[in-house]
Amino acid sequence: MSIVAKFQIECFSCIDADGHAVAELPEFALDRDVLIELYRWMVLTRAFDERAITLQRTGRLGTYASSLGQEAVGVGLAHAMLAEDVLLPSFREHGAQLVRGVTAGEILQFWGGDERGSDFSGPRSDFPVSIPVASQAAHAVGAALAFKLSKAQRVAVAVLGDGATSKGDFYESLNIAGAWNLPVVFVVANNQWAISVPRADQTAAATLAQKAVAAGITGLQVDGNDVVVVRKAVSDALEQARNGSRPCLIEALTYRLSDHTTVDDASRYRDDEEVSAHWQAEPIARLRKHLIAVHGWTKEEESDLVELCAAEVDESADAYLAESPQPPETIFDYTYASLPQSLVKQRGELLALLKDADNGTEHEQ
Amino acid sequence: MNSNPQSSGKELTMVEAINLALRHAMTEDETVILLGEDVGIDGGVFRVTDGLINDFGAERVRDTPLSEALIGGLPVGLSAMGFRPVAEIQFMGFIYPIIDQLVNHASRLRTRTRGRLSCPLVIRAPFGGGIGAPEHHSESMEALFAHIPGIRVVIPSSPAKAYGLLLASIRDPDPVVFLEPKRLYRSERESVFDNGDALPLDQAFVLRSGADVTLISWGAMLTETLAAADLLAQESVSAEVIDVASVKFLDFETILGSVRKTGRCVIIHEAPLTGGLGGEIAARIADEGLMHLLAPIARIAGWDVVMPLPRLESHYLPSPNRIVAAVRRAMDYC
Ligand SMILES: Cc1ncc(C[n+]2csc(CCOP(=O)(O)OP(=O)(O)O)c2C)c(N)n1
Ligand SMILES: [Mg+2]
Numbered sequence: 001m002s003i004v005a006k007f008q009i010e011c012f013s014c015i016d017a018d019g020h021a022v023a024e025l026p027e028f029a030l031d032r033d034v035l036i037e038l039y040r041w042m043v044l045t046r047a048f049d050e051r052a053i054t055l056q057r058t059g060r061l062g063t064y065a066s067s068l069g070q071e072a073v074g075v076g077l078a079h080a081m082l083a084e085d086v087l088l089p090s091f092r093e094h095g096a097q098l099v100r101g102v103t104a105g106e107i108l109q110f111w112g113g114d115e116r117g118s119d120f121s122g123p124r125s126d127f128p129v130s131i132p133v134a135s136q137a138a139h140a141v142g143a144a145l146a147f148k149l150s151k152a153q154r155v156a157v158a159v160l161g162d163g164a165t166s167k168g169d170f171y172e173s174l175n176i177a178g179a180w181n182l183p184v185v186f187v188v189a190n191n192q193w194a195i196s197v198p199r200a201d202q203t204a205a206a207t208l209a210q211k212a213v214a215a216g217i218t219g220l221q222v223d224g225n226d227v228v229v230v231r232k233a234v235s236d237a238l239e240q241a242r243n244g245s246r247p248c249l250i251e252a253l254t255y256r257l258s259d260h261t262t263v264d265d266a267s268r269y270r271d272d273e274e275v276s277a278h279w280q281a282e283p284i285a286r287l288r289k290h291l292i293a294v295h296g297w298t299k300e301e302e303s304d305l306v307e308l309c310a311a312e313v314d315e316s317a318d319a320y321l322a323e324s325p326q327p328p329e330t331i332f333d334y335t336y337a338s339l340p341q342s343l344v345k346q347r348g349e350l351l352a353l354l355k356d357a358d359n360g361t362e363h364e365q
Numbered sequence: 366m367n368s369n370p371q372s373s374g375k376e377l378t379m380v381e382a383i384n385l386a387l388r389h390a391m392t393e394d395e396t397v398i399l400l401g402e403d404v405g406i407d408g409g410v411f412r413v414t415d416g417l418i419n420d421f422g423a424e425r426v427r428d429t430p431l432s433e434a435l436i437g438g439l440p441v442g443l444s445a446m447g448f449r450p451v452a453e454i455q456f457m458g459f460i461y462p463i464i465d466q467l468v469n470h471a472s473r474l475r476t477r478t479r480g481r482l483s484c485p486l487v488i489r490a491p492f493g494g495g496i497g498a499p500e501h502h503s504e505s506m507e508a509l510f511a512h513i514p515g516i517r518v519v520i521p522s523s524p525a526k527a528y529g530l531l532l533a534s535i536r537d538p539d540p541v542v543f544l545e546p547k548r549l550y551r552s553e554r555e556s557v558f559d560n561g562d563a564l565p566l567d568q569a570f571v572l573r574s575g576a577d578v579t580l581i582s583w584g585a586m587l588t589e590t591l592a593a594a595d596l597l598a599q600e601s602v603s604a605e606v607i608d609v610a611s612v613k614f615l616d617f618e619t620i621l622g623s624v625r626k627t628g629r630c631v632i633i634h635e636a637p638l639t640g641g642l643g644g645e646i647a648a649r650i651a652d653e654g655l656m657h658l659l660a661p662i663a664r665i666a667g668w669d670v671v672m673p674l675p676r677l678e679s680h681y682l683p684s685p686n687r688i689v690a691a692v693r694r695a696m697d698y699c
Contacts, residue, residue: 127445135469140442150447172434340614341617
């Protein structure tokens with residue numbers, strides 16, 4: 001017998017749940033302003049999340065997937081990206097989208113059922129959220145191939161859930177990223193649940209990071225509630241991808257503190273005790289503790305920041321609510337670059353119906 | 366470029382004509398990237414991409430891992446970032462994983478982003494029966510694709526059509542599924558000019574004009590359809606034969622124009638009857654041309670059975686005799 005392959009998976013962390021540094025901090029994390037910026041994005045994300053849920057509960061937003069508890073993953077990874085990189089998010093990465101420059105109003109617009117929410121005014125090359133789990137991993141390797149072929153120093157970053165790692169297209173994407181040396185980073189936000197299915201029932205693998213091993217690419221774990229280590233790990237991975245075209249898989253360990261979505265009731269499948277235990281490790285409180293202990297973060301600064309975030313969210317929500325819907329016939333207008341003849345006809349039929357309705361020939365509306 | 370014909374027409378097989386179109390597209394547009402299983406040094410299992418890796422390099426003619434979900438998904442990202450991928454699925458039997466990507470992404474990225482991102486990609490696949498291929502290699506599933514809003518489905522019926530329609534598909538700004546009837550890959554030669562002229566999508570071709578009945582078909586079934594038209598001519602029945610070519614979108618003007626003239630119509634396809642595109646064409650004729658009909662619309666299609674293995678395959682495929690019989694019924698009707 002001879003051992004022909006061996007692997008180990010490393011797990012990294014920088015700041016623990018009590019706000020203490022447990023490793024040498026990367027340079028950016030010694031900078032008070034940078035930490036405050038990361039903190040602000042996470043607070044904003046949570047404020048946004050709360051508002052979105054309120055809007056949904058009051059019938060003014062569609063089904064919504066909260067990112068409560070996992071803000072550090074999205075914020076950390078997006079903060080590490082360059083503007084010219086491309087984000088391919090799952091449906092739960094509002095923090096990442098906000099940092100990338102997607103506006104809160106656009107995110108609300110999308111979840112409010114309006115396609116214009118995915119016509120981002122900010123990051124024009126970022127992909128819209130992917131609802132079909134893991135399917136965006138394949139787009140990420142396609143985008144990465146585009147960057148490699150055009151010798152652009154850009155990286156594609158796909159964000160997926162733990163459930164996504166059980167899918168074939170996830171593996172097919174890791175595999176080709178390795179075989180072709182593509183500049184792509186996969187971040188798995190392992191929030192321990194895929195709707196009602198716990199991480200342990202998803203796979204017998206000890207870590208999700210080791211799924212990279214079979215594909216011949218780097219895989220590692222980080223404490224996903226530690227925005228500093230997420231940012232650091234993604235930053236390093238981006239560097240490798242950008243300059244060496246080396247793909248990487250980062251498993252960020254976090255926890256979904258919310259229901260799966262606004263139409264889910266997590267109490268059907270998990271205990272409150274489990275959830276409250278995880279509240280002890282959530283990402284915002286720990287960075288606040290660190291800021292207070294190391295950087296003299298004051299109560300006034302805290303309340304100012306919270307107020308500013310609330311105001312920003314208010315403003316976006318008001319703008320979202322004031323938005324009028326797209327004209328109905330626009331459902332035709334982006335199906336093809338130019339409208340095929342048979343769709344011209346169907347579009348005409350819709351317009352005629354609308355005209356009839358205006359003239360009151362349609363029954364009571 | 367190698368010794369392929371340039372401006373003078375040359376008698377080519379469909380395989381050679383597709384190769385020529387790919388070569389032309391890759392020469393005129395360096396964002397055109399080929400990918401698929403064995404498309405590189407092997408030139409594809411049908412040799413459609415033969416020699417292209419030599420002329421355009423392994424960067425642009427890419428052997429993928431054996432990975433169909435990826436062959437559907439990767440071109441979405443690649444095309445959204447400015448390239449024009451032409452992906453080959455080796456046989457239709459293995460195309461189904463990409464339907465996820467076609468329905469959920471390629472077909473709708475333009476809509477979802479209100480035009481910000483789009484997918485100018487082509488998926489090519491050999492399809493159809495009649496060559497005694499192994500199990501899972503002979504189905505005709507074009508209707509699955511034609512049902513998807515946001516894509517086009519194109520089926521060539523001859524070498525020159527393949528050349529012009531593939532060029533059009535590659536240049537088209539939206540996703541195109543380009544299905545190649547493999548029975549026609551080498552069965553006939555046709556003069557093909559490598560002049561870069563695309564044939565229009567959304568246009569049917571009248572292959573033969575006639576006065577008594579309209580025969581509508583596409584792909585390899587046009588062989589049987591034209592044979593039936595010959596047989597009918599011996600009975601002094603003059604059949605007009607239409608090659609639909611773009612099964613999505615149908616050139617309904619041409620179809621209706623013909624039916625108006627003949628008053629009779631038989632639709633022939635290799636795909637199973639139920640849910641086949643013959644139903645769509647028949648419904649539209651009924652909708653807009655009922656008053657011109659002298660006889661019921663007939664459909665001659667594959668039976669609604671699992672595609673038989675080669676020994677019984679000929680009993681599945683519509684024959685000229687079945688088509689002739691349907692026409693006779695229509696003629697007798699009125
Ligand atoms: C391919 C696919 N199957 C099923 C679903 C329905 N669904 C939506 S989210 C979800 C669970 C996803 O779990 P995970 O990947 O861990 O992401 P999370 O929701 O935890 O962020 C499921 C099954 C889907 N959207 N896509
Ligand atoms: Mg999960």
